[in-house]
Amino acid sequence: MKLHLKEHGFRTKLDFGQLEISGDEEFGFRPYQLMVASIASCSGSVFRKILQKQRIDVQDMQINAEIERNKAEANRIEKIVLTFIIKGSRLDADKLYKNLHVARKNCSMVRSVEDSIEIVDKIEIIELSR
Template structure:
């Protein structure tokens, strides 16, 4: 990726459109938002694949995040909580627990930050 400077922040062009990144949310995504999004969406994508390989029918996965930052250490991201609400047919809670373990081991973004950022992943099964 290549980034180009603008008045406030930077931007890059992707096949999906322009991505603006800036420390001020009025001018683009904040860097920490992209970090959190990368962890959450990578985990969600891996979880979906694992659940499908386990032959579970998934209708939807909603991902909610919460972030804790350490103001005394350059406002660094210290904890990312990722909560999955999974909707599907005949979902097996024990299999989902196993899928969560496999997801953590196979998500490249989670593996990239382990040891620096605590990733806490939880789930619930949505009622119909």
């Protein structure tokens, strides 16, 4: 990956498209946003694959990320709370949490930051009638 300097940050071209990165939201994605999005989407993708393999009926999944940053230490990310909002039929909370635990162990982004950022997982279930 090559990053090129621009007036308000950096730009990179990837197979999917161009990515604009800047400390100012007016000019691109902020680095912390990309990090949180990477962690959340990696967890969600691995979790989704596990649920599909087990044929668990998930109609929709959203992930809300709450971020705690430490201004005294360069505004570093200290904690991310990921709330997985799962819609489906006959969902078993215990089974979902067990699968999410397995997903965490297999998510490269979580594994990359697990010793420096506290990551908390929560699940909210929205039961859909059949």
